Amino acid sequence: MGTVPFALGATEKVSGSTTSVYISALYVGAANEKPNQEYVKITNKGTKSVNLKGWKIKDKGAKHTYTFSSYTLKSKASVTLRSGKGRNSGSTLYWNKYSFIWNNTGDTAYLYNAQGKLVSSKTVKK
Template sequence: MRKRLIGFALVFAATMGGSLTLAGPAQAATPAIQITKVYYNSPGTDNRSNSSLNAEYVKLTNRRSSAINLKYWTLRDKASHVYRFSGDFRLASGASVYIHTGKGTNTSTHRYWGSGAYIWNNTGDAAYLRNSAGTLIDSCSWGSSGSYTNC
């Protein structure tokens, strides 16, 4: 009886244009937007100059085949310092954008938090990227060694 059921299932699958496969381990989906680098320890002395603040940044990369609108998406650290993308901001397929801690003029590849203080802790921290609905899209954490991390 069991051989008959297996044979029936194989014929049915072939007739329907499908196949029978064994379930394998689940694969994690690649996030649409990934945190690809965090430069958390600005080079030189931490003197809070705008150039020093802007040497601290997070790089986001669009891994999808189409542009993604980041309107109202947020980037935050463990202490809940929050950067919010305001207005329409479309990140092209394969493109990256850098979110700098200090002040500057926003462009399609560089955005500015506008902070007068460092955001990312040199002794260890984490970056969290959430979409406009508040769903966690990606995160990246690091310890106390080095100046940057590739995520």
Template structure:
């Protein structure tokens, strides 16, 4: 058996032990769900607006450019049209976040309101498990986030 010279052996060992990096790192979606607060304070209750607004999803623009969100949607796993939030005229700045609250309120540059009311059936996010989905205007899935726990109030989706 032939042995390699010591310097060459060290190089071969270093190459063999080097971590293998993927050919391409997974890119962040342009619009990412960063957090879903699904167990609002005081719920379950009668669906008061303050409690409805205590549940929300936060989206982040991960790019270096502003994105026009007109026609983008946020929804949960429920296959019901009233569980789809559709953005109207709204531009999310580069690196900025927007919080979409379930209840009613006045839309701002950082907070949008789903506008739901009507008691306990007005909540969007289930308290034990659900999935949030973001689709672009053409219907392409851009990001999703799932949770399966009733022991905490929110999930970090990053």
């Protein structure tokens, strides 16, 4: 019944199927870099594709929120969400911000499903 929401690869019931979607990487950037060099990576270790429509990525303090408009993360696949501007592709999405999202001194990324439940988090400390 209970899953551990902060465990790496925590499982969750979504539409009757068990998925394993989690934040697999967070790169907060460094001085003199561009926003596109910052990223958060979401991975699906499950056996079924997961529709991420309505899912959200937030930073610590929820100063910035990215909402997936329409994206299906295939089984055994990852998608990289970059902070800057660019053209979305099958494995890379862009937040389309001119400014930085993640604090270079360290930050935490939070992944929420479409129902607002915390699915995964990842902290980077420098």
